[in-house]
Amino acid sequence: MDYKSYFDIPEGISYFNTPGNGLLPKSHHAWRRQREYDFFNPKGDLREQQGPFIDTVKAAFGGMFNCPTANIFAVPNFSFGFNTLMEGLDSSLSCALLHEDYPSLNYPVLYRGFPVEWITVDAAIETNIRAVVATKKPKILLLSIVQYVSGVKIDLDFIKQLRNDFPDLLIIGDATQYLGTEPFDFLASGFDAVGGSGYKWLMAGFGNGYFMVSDRLKAMLYAKAQQMDRPTEAMWSNKTILNTFFEPGHQDTLSHGTLLQSINFFNAIGLENVQAYLNELRDYAYQAFKKHNLLLPIAEQRALKSSVVNLQIPPEWYPQLLELGIRCFPRGGGIRIGLHIYNDKTDIDYLIKSIERIKNEL
Template structure:
């Protein structure tokens, strides 16, 4: 950042391909050392998987689709902005509905609303609200603890089998997404045993959420062992 005079840092909090997770304390440290740097984060593979406080994250802009861990279906998402951002951006255009059909309001509407592009789906937003309320009833602390236990267990077992890359093995913490070393035959064996997974890159991606259990990870490990 110092050597290259970087003003904007844009990154995914969790990488969709292999679950590589950014240390949030690292981002907070960057913000303290370089308060002028705008940190823009993609939270699609992150939001809903663990506890998160945007106001204390050091992140300036967070955008996320809600279909993934928030379980809110396709076609909706959201963006969060820190107080600093409004003074850093100058929007050239806004959506028709953002100004309520009156472009004379362009310079008077609140900052966040300027990013609403056009015709919005109240049903889609309703599905997001339903999920957020549902997560709230369960408790994000409980979800975060459960997912953390699943991640640790999966990482430990996959590491024993030599199925993880060095960059994942050497991280102190990881998300609930794993891309394991597996060929086509192993992928088919997992599918045949009712394991929902996907071929991504050179491996197979497995993902876990609060509705999964440790016994399910045990079952996957047994399949992986018998298929080698």
């Protein structure tokens, strides 16, 4: 399938920076242009449709990822949603975090003074998680499904088994580097909350995000506020107490509408087809990267591969890669790339050729 044709990528550009900022399909551009035109029309009623429109976005999102609309919160980004979630929990609850996980995940936990147990990230990460959960008995496990620097992906079947073995454990996941690469079923996942931003693998641009929250975690959030009398003003008539925390004030319908366009796009092409395409592309890429000694040891050692790859070349090569049309970004001790549907095998071949060219010119 020629997914690249859905995107407006100039000749000479190989776009590998999805872990930093995903591309938007051409159809999104057309929708946003028309949406802006209609919004500026004073005869229109888009301004009055904010609430119902956001409900439509959440319903479509929940339909794709099997989560009831009442359990979804439309947020501007992961960081806002996650800080809101952590602020609503009792800070005496003990947490388990991964070393060197995304700062926007770890710092809000540390800042609020939650007791923390640390988990080592290596090729046996699932074994490490189980050991900490079994021996230290944290109340909450928090992690990114895909690590933003190394690209290590958590085995989602392991999460389901962990839920079965430790039913009282709350499991919260950041899916920013994951959702949009394969089908995902929230209710069957074992997670109590999954949140993320839409501007990376969901290809929805800035200003939109999501949080899917289980019923049992919802009951724990802002427990005092949920027991108080709620305001009776008409503007709050359709809001729950949790809505007022996660979705305060107005919502940007252009940004969240772009997320809706991404959901429509993925529904049209099928996330199962995206998964199959990326599996084949990853196999090809990882073989090439291994042949040229470009992989992190942890990436070589794990059978489970993600679309985020940290190539072991000097970060100082970044300017030369940009000059050659390779869109990427320095992370950790290497250059981070991502493999999405607008990449193909010719991009991989050109990337390898470019790396060899830079190496030979030194």
